[in-house]
Amino acid sequence: MNFKKWNRLSDAEILSKFGQEGLDLVHEVEAFALNHISLATSKAQLADRDIIISGMWDINTGKKSDYFHNFSKQECQRVGGDYELYLENMFPNLKKRVDDVKAFRKENYNLEDVRFRKNPGEFPGAHAEVRALDNLAKKRFKYEFENNIPITDEVFDAWLKNDVLGYNRNIELGVGQIKVGMHTCADCFHILDLVTFIKPL
Numbered sequence: 547m548n549f550k551k552w553n554r555l556s557d558a559e560i561l562s563k564f565g566q567e568g569l570d571l572v573h574e575v576e577a578f579a580l581n582h583i584s585l586a587t588s589k590a591q592l593a594d595r596d597i598i599i600s601g602m603w604d605i606n607t608g609k610k611s612d613y614f615h616n617f618s619k620q621e622c623q624r625v626g627g628d629y630e631l632y633l634e635n636m637f638p639n640l641k642k643r644v645d646d647v648k649a650f651r652k653e654n655y656n657l658e659d660v661r662f663r664k665n666p667g668e669f670p671g672a673h674a675e676v677r678a679l680d681n682l683a684k685k686r687f688k689y690e691f692e693n694n695i696p697i698t699d700e701v702f703d704a705w706l707k708n709d710v711l712g713y714n715r716n717i718e719l720g721v722g723q724i725k726v727g728m729h730t731c732a733d734c735f736h737i738l739d740l741v742t743f744i745k746p747l
Contacts, residue, residue, distance in 0.1 A: 609686055614675075
């Protein structure tokens with residue numbers, strides 16, 4: 547596969563900038579990614595959906611998201627499939643952010659332009675980091691979510707800004723896998739604009 551690579555910060559730099567929580571997050575996501583790669587039956591299986599593995603932590607409560615890959619294009623296009631169900635059950639404040647990006651795209655871009663679809667992706671919210679944040683939000687605000695108690699955007703946004711730490715890890719077969727980080731796409735950048743990411747160099 548020919549995915550673009552960025553070297554991540556060193557362990558010492560991550561520890562200095564993000565503390566032990568940040569370093570632990572990077573190590574756990576990378577360990578999960580390497581195990582995920584080892585279980586794949588082919589490069590084609592990974593290329594279908596697994597451009598990145600992403601995880602997020604609430605550094606205040608210590609809660610961790612599960613680790614996720616992207617939905618595949620086939621999963622996103624399937625009527626009544628996992629992607630549709632995921633959007634229907636997304637944490638409400640995050641769903642609003644995804645819908646805002648969808649509305650902006652529809653108003654400002656020609657979504658039939660192949661060049662546009664290739665860059666940020668055709669399906670906002672389908673990437674691993676948004677799935678990870680949805681999972682973490684449902685853990686952090688479990689009582690509110692399960693009992694349909696609204697969280698104000700102010701509370702949710704403050705949580706994103708102050709407590710959430712994320713890390714994306716590119717999937718790359720071959721050497722040098724331990725130091726492969728990945729930036730968010732244009733859609734995810736806006737959906738997750740308040741989240742602190744341990745970014746690649």
